[in-house]
Amino acid sequence: MTSDFARYHRQMLLPAFGEDGQARLRNSCVLILGCGALGSVAVDMLARAGVGHIIIADRDFVELTNLQRQVLFDEDDVARALPKAIAAKQKIAKINSAVRVTAVVDDINHTNIERLASGADVFVDGLDNWEARYLANDLAVKSARPYVYGAAVGTTGMSFAVLPYGSGAAEWETRAGGSLATPCLRCLFGEAPPPGTSATCDTVGVMGPAAAIVANFQVAETLKILTGNFGQVRRTLLNIDLWTNEIPQLSPGKVDNHSHCPCCRERQFDYLDGKAGSSAAVLCGRNAVQLRHRQRPDSVDLAAIAERLSKHGEIIASEFMLRAFIKEHGNDYELTLFPDGRAMVKGTDDPGVARSVYARLVGA
Ligand SMILES: [Zn+2]
Numbered sequence: 001m002t003s004d005f006a007r008y009h010r011q012m013l014l015p016a017f018g019e020d021g022q023a024r025l026r027n028s029c030v031l032i033l034g035c036g037a038l039g040s041v042a043v044d045m046l047a048r049a050g051v052g053h054i055i056i057a058d059r060d061f062v063e064l065t066n067l068q069r070q071v072l073f074d075e076d077d078v079a080r081a082l083p084k085a086i087a088a089k090q091k092i093a094k095i096n097s098a099v100r101v102t103a104v105v106d107d108i109n110h111t112n113i114e115r116l117a118s119g120a121d122v123f124v125d126g127l128d129n130w131e132a133r134y135l136a137n138d139l140a141v142k143s144a145r146p147y148v149y150g151a152a153v154g155t156t157g158m159s160f161a162v163l164p165y166g167s168g169a170a171e172w173e174t175r176a177g178g179s180l181a182t183p184c185l186r187c188l189f190g191e192a193p194p195p196g197t198s199a200t201c202d203t204v205g206v207m208g209p210a211a212a213i214v215a216n217f218q219v220a221e222t223l224k225i226l227t228g229n230f231g232q233v234r235r236t237l238l239n240i241d242l243w244t245n246e247i248p249q250l251s252p253g254k255v256d257n258h259s260h261c262p263c264c265r266e267r268q269f270d271y272l273d274g275k276a277g278s279s280a281a282v283l284c285g286r287n288a289v290q291l292r293h294r295q296r297p298d299s300v301d302l303a304a305i306a307e308r309l310s311k312h313g314e315i316i317a318s319e320f321m322l323r324a325f326i327k328e329h330g331n332d333y334e335l336t337l338f339p340d341g342r343a344m345v346k347g348t349d350d351p352g353v354a355r356s357v358y359a360r361l362v363g364a
Contacts, residue, residue, distance in 0.1 A: 004098070008050050021227035022050060026098075028226045029053040031120035033108055033136055035084040036060070037206065038150045039126025040072035041215035042222075046124075047092045047099045049223055054092070057104040057116050058084040058126075059352040063329050069208035107352030108132050110274040113139055122222050123147040126215075128200065129355075129364040130192035131277040134263075137185040138272035140164055141264045146225050149185055150218045153199050155207045155243035157214035160188065161221040161233050164264060180230050184264040188237065192276075195293065195341045196305045198363035203308045210242050278364065280351035288346040289354035300341050305362060309335075312361065326361065333357055 005012065008022050028051050032039045035058035046054060062070075062077040062084055070084075077087040085103035092101050104116060108127070113135055117123060123140060125148060127133050133149065140147035144166035150159040165181040217238055224232045240247045262268045270276035274294075281290045306317040309324045316323040322337045333347035335357060343362065345354035358364055 005050075007096075011049060016224075016229050016232070017227055021229075024227050025050045025223070026052040028122075029055065029120045030222060030226075031055045031117050031123045032057065032126055033123055033132065034058050034126035034128060035070075035072075035088050036066065036126055036128065037069045037152060037201070037208070037211035038215040038218065039124070040070040040084070040088060041212050042124050042126060042219050043088050043092065044072050044095065045216065045219040046222065047096045047101075049219070050096070051099065051226065053100045053102070053119070055102045055104065055116065055120060056085045056088050057106060057108055058088075059105065059107045059356055060084055062087050069206060069211050071212070107355055108135070110135055110272055110277065113272070114143075117143070117145075121145065122225055124218050124222055125149045125151070127151075129359040130198065131271065131364050133185060134192055135271040135277065137162060138263060138269040140167075141184050141267070142269050142272060146222075147185070148218045148221050148225075150214045152211040152214045153201055153206055154204050155210050156241045157210045157238070158240075159214050159217045159221075159238040160185070160236075161218075161225070163225075163230065163233060180233075181264075182233075182235065184261060186263040187261040194300060195343075195358075195364055196300045196302075196337070196362050200360055200363045202360040203311075203363070207242060210240070213240065213242065214238070278355070280354060282349050282351060283344075286346070287349050288344055289348060289351050291343045291345065291354060291358055293341045299339050300337065302337060302339060305337060309361060324361070326357070328357070335361065337362065 005022050011017050012019060012022050030046055030051050032043050035056050043054060043056060062073045062082050064078050066073055072088050072091050083105040085105050089101040089103040092099055117139060123136050125133060136147055140162055141164040144164050146167045147162045162184050163180055163182045221233055276294055278291045278293050283290055302317060302322040306315050306322050309315055312326050314325045324335045326333045326335055331347060333345055336344040343358055345357050348354055
């Protein structure tokens, strides 16, 4: 055992790891998409496990309400108003200085995700909205790289490791004599739910352990993938409720059963190509950003969204629009929603901030 690896002794005792597995981890690169409740746990564990390079992409800053569950951060990060990606990088430097961390403070969208993911072997999902998830799924399928989905809200969590065709499992596939490919996220969930229909941690809350257990599941799957143990990757959708103690397992089956998937069967990468999802337009001189869905949703239930947002601030609602006056961490935002899913966020001229406010309060 080389002295470089001494700290990993307990992990290398595991037969599936050994010195060879540890060397594989050192030569690996993982992209963390979002460094919140899931991402901060994943970064911590992957750095401790000895993944050589971690790219952390997140657009938000550490806030007091994050500390209940985002274990990598502390009150000092809040006081310094550090971006999460930067705070995470500083923590990892103290935890495992051998790990190279690239911190990217940016909104993840179709114009930059391919560049962000350059060199990454696996994508770990710490995202808070469907649009970005389907974008990551598009890139995973297109570039044949694994993508480990995860989501937690309330007391529930879900996770699934997407192994697209050709995603580095070639040696195992040859041995197994068949394909290891799994369904992709669009096979599993179909079209993204209309805006405003998904619960978010900001509107219904989240229990810390629900997020932590999902993130640790994601890390375990990522370690299996990176050490070449593709055969051990779970083939079912993890779907847990820590409050009711339900842990049902859904079997998504073989990818061949999902012959109509536009992404992994038809190879249409609508999100990556910028044909699906939302576009953001900065409204010059008005300190506002307009968000518009490229594929117009059927209709948005403004009354239901108004009900949820009423806990956050003053609401003006009619059948034609909903306006919410939100005070968040010293900033005032005016969020206007229209039945066709269009939204206007006043109080910022940064599309990333506008997307963040929308994703957290409305659900995208
Ligand atoms: Zn698919």
